[in-house]
Amino acid sequence: MVSTIRVVQNILDANERIAANNRTLFDQKNIYVINLMSSPGAGKTTLVEKTIEALRGKYRIAVIEGDIQDTVDADRVAKLGIPAVQINTGGACHIDGNMIQQALSSLDLDRIDLLICENVGNLVCPAEFKVGENAKVMILSTPEGADKPGKYPLMFRESAVMILNKMDLLPYVDFDMAKAKRDALKLNPSLAVFEVSCRTGSGLEGWVRWLGNQIESFKNRGRE
Amino acid sequence: MHEVSLVQSLLDLIEEQRKIHDFSRVTSITLSFGRLSCVEPQTLGFAFEIQSQSTVAEGAALHFDIQPVVLYCFGCTRDSRIEKFPADCSWCGSPEVVVVEGTEELRLVEMDVE
Numbered sequence: 001m002v003s004t005i006r007v008v009q010n011i012l013d014a015n016e017r018i019a020a021n022n023r024t025l026f027d028q029k030n031i032y033v034i035n036l037m038s039s040p041g042a043g044k045t046t047l048v049e050k051t052i053e054a055l056r057g058k059y060r061i062a063v064i065e066g067d068i069q070d071t072v073d074a075d076r077v078a079k080l081g082i083p084a085v086q087i088n089t090g091g092a093c094h095i096d097g098n099m100i101q102q103a104l105s106s107l108d109l110d111r112i113d114l115l116i117c118e119n120v121g122n123l124v125c126p127a128e129f130k131v132g133e134n135a136k137v138m139i140l141s142t143p144e145g146a147d148k149p150g151k152y153p154l155m156f157r158e159s160a161v162m163i164l165n166k167m168d169l170l171p172y173v174d175f176d177m178a179k180a181k182r183d184a185l186k187l188n189p190s191l192a193v194f195e196v197s198c199r200t201g202s203g204l205e206g207w208v209r210w211l212g213n214q215i216e217s218f219k220n221r222g223r224e
Numbered sequence: 225m226h227e228v229s230l231v232q233s234l235l236d237l238i239e240e241q242r243k244i245h246d247f248s249r250v251t252s253i254t255l256s257f258g259r260l261s262c263v264e265p266q267t268l269g270f271a272f273e274i275q276s277q278s279t280v281a282e283g284a285a286l287h288f289d290i291q292p293v294v295l296y297c298f299g300c301t302r303d304s305r306i307e308k309f310p311a312d313c314s315w316c317g318s319p320e321v322v323v324v325e326g327t328e329e330l331r332l333v334e335m336d337v338e
């Protein structure tokens with residue numbers, strides 16, 4: 001006998017439950033978490049290094065690196081004397097709640113104020129998988145072109161911040177900045193946009209200030 | 225490639241349902257998602273065909289209910305249903321618009337079982 005079962009459930013419910021558990025733990029430990037996403041080579045690891053330089057005097061920082069195979073990025077961060085955990089995504093094109101949960105056992109959660117999770121380089125999938133972050137931060141670099149919000153809308157929709165990186169290359173590439181911003185804001189009017197160059201350091205202070213403010217209001221939450 | 229993860233999660237959901245409803249075969253599955261949510265029906269269907277082998281969902285037909293993209297215009301306050309993003313308001317042409325529908329996540333809506 002055939003019957004119809006009405007379900008109406010988010011396919012990624014199971015991941016969202018794990019991410020919510022991570023979030024509860026981060027709240028208990030007072031850890032502000034960002035999920036950093038971009039195409040390969042847009043500048044995630046470089047931004048992580050610059051952010052560490054700018055904020056290490058003020059906050060205890062740790063990094064989780066989600067690369068498909070090697071440990072190059074984790075090594076770059078570890079060189080700065082910052083706890084860095086490499087997670088093996090087993091070929092997966094994104095990190096998920098479960099991978100982060102497992103990586104946490106290698107970190108001393110009582111000694112972290114800011115946890116940066118560098119996602120796998122990919123503009124599609126990472127946007128779908130929550131890890132327990134406070135904010136998703138994405139990077140779009142100028143050589144990639146301004147058509148990306150139209151092609152990968154979910155990433156722009158889900159992010160709290162869009163960092164336009166490699167502004168130093170603007171004179172050499174054909175990047176329609178007004179279009180990139182306009183289309184991104186159509187998807188997400190509350191998106192915070194920072195134009196930076198991780199190479200020259202220009203514009204980074206705006207990003208660092210934003211992040212510092214977020215961490216402060218997170219720490220002071222529930223306290224009026 | 226996220227289709228592999230999505231299909232695995234779908235098969236897990238079906239297994240959860242099987243524990244509740246006790247069926248032996250799924251004949252048809254309806255999924256819904258917003259047009260802008262980066263789900264590729266063909267790739268998903270292909271992944272499903274392979275990953276569902278020797279599960280209760282093997283051979284089930286997949287149906288996709290794709291939700292359209294709707295823009296709200298701050299200029300004229302009307303909604304436009306659009307085929308392609310990016311776009312401007314289809315009533316007054318203003319670029320001051322925001323996507324209000326079309327990014328819905330992938331959901332399992334219903335399934336026929338026996």
Ligand SMILES: Nc1nc2c(ncn2[C@@H]2O[C@H](COP(=O)(O)OP(=O)(O)O)[C@@H](O)[C@H]2O)c(=O)[nH]1
Nearest residue numbers: 040041042043044045046165166167197198199
């Ligand atoms: N010209 C220029 N190159 C940059 C900038 N930021 C990063 N890069 C370079 O881009 C390449 C990829 O950077 P990386 O941080 O490894 O990217 P990831 O794959 O997103 O982690 C490296 O060679 C960086 O030195 C920038 O602002 N300007």
Ligand SMILES: [Mg+2]
Nearest residue numbers: 044045073118
């Ligand atoms: Mg990197």
Ligand SMILES: [Zn+2]
Nearest residue numbers: 297300313316
């Ligand atoms: Zn209008």
